[in-house]
Amino acid sequence: MEPSEFRLGQELAALGLHNELERSLSAMNAVQAELDTLTATAVSPDRLIKVTIGAHGDVRELEFDPDVLRTQDPQGLAAAILATLSEASTMMAAKLATRYAELAERLS
Numbered sequence: 001m002e003p004s005e006f007r008l009g010q011e012l013a014a015l016g017l018h019n020e021l022e023r024s025l026s027a028m029n030a031v032q033a034e035l036d037t038l039t040a041t042a043v044s045p046d047r048l049i050k051v052t053i054g055a056h057g058d059v060r061e062l063e064f065d066p067d068v069l070r071t072q073d074p075q076g077l078a079a080a081i082l083a084t085l086s087e088a089s090t091m092m093a094a095k096l097a098t099r100y101a102e103l104a105e106r107l108s
Helices: 003-037 074-107
Strands: 039-043 049-054 059-064
Touching: 003 074, 039 074, 049 074
Parallel strands: none
Antiparallel strands: 039 049, 049 059
């Protein structure tokens, strides 16, 4: 093999790796952009509390029906909020697992 052929082979291999890296980074950036806007919303069984969280578990929205203060004591309200938040977190975990599986598929 001539030295020039060897260098050409190395350059082509490097170009292939670079293109693969570009494709992977593009896919990861698309997922990150989607995660920035991804939310999960859960509503309590009595429909008095609604919690929306972001992909990082941050509470984006917390809504109460006006009747919640008349029907629940503070401890009951706290428990209902935590249960609804937990449900939203479980929903988000499922959404994230799906998105990461899609990313892994795109990268393979």
